[in-house]
Amino acid sequence: MVRVLSAIEQQVGAQLKTRSHPLVPPASLSIGTIRGGIATNVVADWCEATIDRRTLPGENLPEAIAEIERVLAQLEKEDRTLQTDVEVLQSGPALETSQETHIVRVAQEIARELHLSPDVVGYPQASDGRFFAERGVPTIIVGPGSPEVAHTPDEFVEIDDVLTAAQFYALLAKRMLTEREDAITRQHGNAKQSTPGPGS
Numbered sequence: 747m748v749r750v751l752s753a754i755e756q757q758v759g760a761q762l763k764t765r766s767h768p769l770v771p772p773a774s775l776s777i778g779t780i781r782g783g784i785a786t787n788v789v790a791d792w793c794e795a796t797i798d799r800r801t802l803p804g805e806n807l808p809e810a811i812a813e814i815e816r817v818l819a820q821l822e823k824e825d826r827t828l829q830t831d832v833e834v835l836q837s838g839p840a841l842e843t844s845q846e847t848h849i850v851r852v853a854q855e856i857a858r859e860l861h862l863s864p865d866v867v868g869y870p871q872a873s874d875g876r877f878f879a880e881r882g883v884p885t886i887i888v889g890p891g892s893p894e895v896a897h898t899p900d901e902f903v904e905i906d907d908v909l910t911a912a913q914f915y916a917l918l919a920k921r922m923l924t925e926r927e928d929a930i931t932r933q934h935g936n937a938k939q940s941t942p943g944p945g946s
Contacts, residue, residue: 747793750830751777753821754797758813767802769868770840774800796835800870803842807834838872841879841887849884849922856917860910871896888914 755775762773775797782793799810811832818830843850845866854864869887879885890907 747780747782747795750818750821750828751780751795753817754814757817761813765802765805767804767868769866770802770870771868773802773805774798801840803840805840807837807839838876839880841873841876841885843879843885847884849886849918852921852925853886853888853914853918856914856921859917860914862910862914869893888918 755777759775762775765773778796778798780793780795783790797814799814801807801810811834815832818832822828822830850866854866857864871893873887875885875887888911890911891903895901
């Protein structure tokens with residue numbers, strides 16, 4: 747397994763370091779767990795490892811898997827006793843919403859009103875936002891807290907930040923819904939104006 751993981755890390759890992767995105771860190775690959783055998787004094791006849799492969803916007807799961815499988819195929823060719831198999835335990839595409847999208851522009855306007863930074867930044871962690879994006883819903887990730895303390899024993903969020911976030915969410919929802927209602931009203935108004943009258 748050491749030889750297998752070393753080959754994956756050296757070949758695939760090296761390629762990933764050359765791939766970049768302006769808003770998030772480079773694509774990455776890390777070994778999470780290694781498990782195998784039944785006892786220290788018994789030669790293991792199997793071993794498995796889990797790998798965390800973080801993709802960038804524009805990358806896709808089939809190609810990410812294929813990169814690893816190509817390395818494994820070469821190792822199997824060099825060692826006929828080696829048998830490998832790749833199983834995807836969990837997957838989700840990287841999310842990217844154009845900065846020209848309407849909801850992004852509205853969110854930036856509200857951020858300025860609340861004296862917050864309107865700058866668009868990347869979020870290199872997983873989120874439920876991808877489920878909406880996969881269905882074609884323009885999606886942004888906005889919220890209080892710091893990624894530096896996420897999933898730590900002392901994880902916390904400042905109360906003032908929570909209150910500001912609540913205000914931001916309320917304003918964003920109100921503005922988006924109001925604009926939608928206005929658009930529907932205008933649409934109905936135009937439809938009424940174009941409806942032929944009696945005898946026309």
